Amino acid sequence: xKLFTALAVTALLGSSAAFAQTTATAPTNAAPTTSxxxxxxxxxxxACKKQAQDKKVAAADKKQFMKDCKAGKSTG
Numbered sequence: 665x666k667l668f669t670a671l672a673v674t675a676l677l678g679s680s681a682a683f684a685q686t687t688a689t690a691p692t693n694a695a696p697t698t699s700x701x702x703x704x705x706x707x708x709x710x711a712c713k714k715q716a717q718d719k720k721v722a723a724a725d726k727k728q729f730m731k732d733c734k735a736g737k738s739t740g
Contacts, residue, residue: 707733
């Protein structure tokens with residue numbers, strides 16, 4: 665009887681841990697949680713970095729490009 669009780673408790677604890685590890689999925693019509701542009705209208709650092717990669721900005725010019733991009737200046 666003790667063996668049955670021990671197995672039942674183990675099964676219950678094991679299954680509850682499996683349920684606790686599942687993650688909820690976001691609704692498909694929800695707006696993205698991260699914004700590309702903050703309230704001031706300038707792109708975020710991540711958006712500027714992607715633009716620099718897409719435009720293949722040279723390493724020497726990348727610092728100035730990032731500075732101008734984050735300030736909201738036209739990057740051409």
